[in-house]
Every structure is written in C-alpha cells, then in structure tokens.
C-alpha cells in the first residue's frame with residue numbers, strides 16, 4: 001500500500017485540467033450491459049474505481065480494451081447475471097449493474113454492497129424500484145436475486161428519508177429502458193451524472209425525457225444498440241481544485257470544467273470572499289484577502305454536494321471565525337474531523353453537525369485517509385500546513401482522482417509516494 005508524503009507550505013500556482021467524471025462513468029459502464037453491440041466511451045478517467053467496474057463487467061461477459069484514451073466495450077460469449085461479492089464489496093457503485101442485468105437477461109444476482117465508513121448506505125430504494133417494475137426480489141446469502149419475464153412500465157416514487165438516490169435513479173432508469181410501456185420516476189435524483197447517463201442511454205436508442213429534473217419519463221423499447229459517447233468533466237474533482245486554490249490563497253486556472261454544475265459552491269465561495277471568474281469551460285480562481293467563515297448544509301443537487309463537504313471543511317479550518325457544517329445526505333460522514341484535528345484544526349462534532357473554529361495554523365502530521373473525499377481534504381490540509389504530512393491508505397484517493405500527484409506537482413506542490 002502507498003502512502004503520500006507532502007512538504008507543506010509551498011506556493012501553488014498554475015493550470016490544471018479536469019478529468020472525466022467518475023460518478024458518470026460507473027453507471028454508463030453498467031449501461032453497456034443493456035446491449036450486445038459495441039460501445040465506445042471517451043474521457044473515461046483512469047481510476048481504481050473505473051478499473052474495478054471494468055473487472056466487474058468482464059466477469060459479467062464483456063470484453064473491454066483501451067485504445068489510447070478510448071474505452072471499447074464488446075460482448076464476449078454468454079452473459080453472466082452474477083455480480084460477485086468480492087468485486088461489489090470493494091465499490092458500492094457496482095450496485096448499478098442490477099437494473100441493466102435484470103432488464104436485459106431477466107435475472108440478476110447482485111451481492112449486497114454493505115456499508116462503508118460514510119454511513120450505512122441502504123439499497124431499499126433500488127429494490128423498491130425494480131419491484132415496482134414487476135420483478136420478484138429475494139435476498140439470499142447476501143445477494144439480491146431479482147427475476148422477471150419482462151419488466152412493466154409504472155409510476156414509482158424514489159424519494160427516501162434523505163431525499164432521492166443517485167444510483168437508485170440510475171438503476172431504475174436503466175431497467176425501464178427495456179421495460180414494456182412507460183415508466184415515470186418521481187423524486188428522481190437531478191445530479192448531472194444522472195443526466196449524463198440518460199444522454200448516453202438515448203444515444204443507445206432509449207427514449208428518456210426529463211433527466212436533470214425530479215420527474216424522469218422513460219418509454220420502454222425492445223432493444224438498445226451500441227453508441228460512441230464522451231463522458232462529462234468531473235464536477236467533484238473540479239470543486240476540489242477550486243477549494244484547494246481558495247485554501248492555498250493561490251491563482252489557479254482550471255480547464256475542462258462545467259462551473260454551472262457547481263452553483264452551490266460558487267454561491268458559498270462568493271460569501272467566503274473567494275473570487276471565481278468563469279469563462280466557457282474554464283475558471284480562474286483568485287484568492288480571498290480574508291477567508292470568512294460561512295456555514296453550509298449539504299443537499300442533493302443542486303444543493304451543496306456532500307462529496308465536497310470534507311474539502312470545504314478543510315478550507316473552513318483557515319477561516320476567520322466559527323462555521324457549522326451539516327450533512328443531510330450522509331449525516332455520519334465526518335471521519336475526517338479527527339484527522340484534521342491531528343493537524344492542528346479545532347473541529348468538534350455535535351450530532352449531525354461539525355463546528356469549526358477557524359484560524360488555527362495547520363501543521364503537518366501523520367494521518368490516515370478514511371474515505372475518498374476525506375483523503376482529498378487531508379491532501380489539501382497537508383499542502384498548506386507547516387512541515388511534513390504523511391497520509392496513509394491513499395488508495396482511497398486513487399479511487400477518485402486521476403493523476404493527482406502529477407496534477408499537484410505541476411501546480412508547485414512537493415508531494416511523493418512511498419510504499420508503506
């Protein structure tokens with residue numbers, strides 16, 4: 001396992017380009033199970049999570065190869081409806097093969113993914129959705145076993161206690177593409193990744209309307225065909241670099257970014273005092289004179305994303321006063337508090353909120369990355385801290401940030417990897 005060593009306090013400046021979206025790529029890869037024809041995907045980020053998804057698809061009967069930056073997905077022999085525990089347990093995103101396998105093969109056996117450090121992460125909405133489409137679902141030996149002759153279109157409400165589900169919406173939307181008749185998903189997730197998936201499915205011949213809104217309407221078709229599609233930029237990676245620029249008080253130019261997808265962040269940063277100038281698919285970040293404390297609450301899109309909560313907390317450790325962060329999407333997603341405190345931050349948790357007393361200098365320390373976005377927050381803190389920070393379990397970072405070391409080095413960071 002690798003650890004990252006950062007020598008903090010180096011001035012950062014320059015340009016960075018954003019990779020393709022991880023959270024769009026995972027369900028789009030799963031969607032290729034809906035056809036026997038070849039699909040080509042462009043701008044797929046080379047990440048641990050995409051490699052895991054590729055492995056899973058190969059185990060389900062696909063043949064996949066890279067041709068420079070294109071990913072080519074072909075069918076190879078008889079498809080297999082069993083998504084094995086070993087692969088699914090390493091990445092929750094694997095749950096989105098349930099809908100495509102079920103609707104295409106009439107059967108899916110998908111391991112229950114289990115929880116993770118950011119919370120319990122149930123899959124009741126995924127099951128509710130496929131049952132509403134007429135599938136018979138059993139849970140046996142840790143697997144969801146779903147069967148159907150052909151799914152039937154229906155109207156289904158997919159809101160849960162914490163709002164809509166991103167991958168739940170993706171799963172049911174994919175399942176409905178080959179169902180008989182019309183499906184209406186109410187309280188659908190509006191995240192841009194759901195929109196990206198729907199656009200890809202429409203390129204494959206699906207008939208989907210309303211993506212990006214809380215009501216998605218799908219007219220089922222008999223068959224989907226291959227497609228050639230370019231994945232959109234990763235808004236969470238983009239937001240992470242914007243927040244890093246703010247934290248390091250640096251001038252960054254960030255390219256291949258769709259800043260419209262980060263309106264909640266833009267709004268908050270304008271109150272924090274950070275100036276972000278957007279122009280087509282690039283932004284310029286200018287540092288704040290004083291980082292003002294601004295409290296936030298995370299919400300489903302278009303609200304402030306939970307996937308930027310840890311990175312925003314890192315920024316607030318430098319603010320001139322107290323701020324409060326509440327996560328309504330994953331109320332237990334606060335593992336980074338203890339590690340940031342090891343670096344000199346003063347943060348305490350009260351129920352579903354974190355209270356950050358900003359303005360205390362960060363200093364380097366050995367820390368452990370607990371999950372993907374927490375790792376990003378620790379890297380950001382390490383880059384601005386005085387002295388050396390050693391981050392262990394950085395494989396979490398490699399799940400979601402393509403070429404992160406190279407990108408940071410190009411901005412002037414002193415960062416290296418060593419075997420633990």
Ligand code: UD1
Nearest residue numbers: 023093121122123124125126160162164165166167329330
């Ligand atoms: C996706 C993202 C993840 C992001 C999350 C929320 C991918 C691969 N992952 O995860 O990075 O943090 O959206 O934006 O795209 N819930 C239920 N029942 C369910 C499903 C979810 O109650 O069946 C709850 C969850 O516990 C959570 C909330 O709904 O409180 C949102 O979760 P969800 O949108 O499903 O997250 P994912 O799609 O797994």
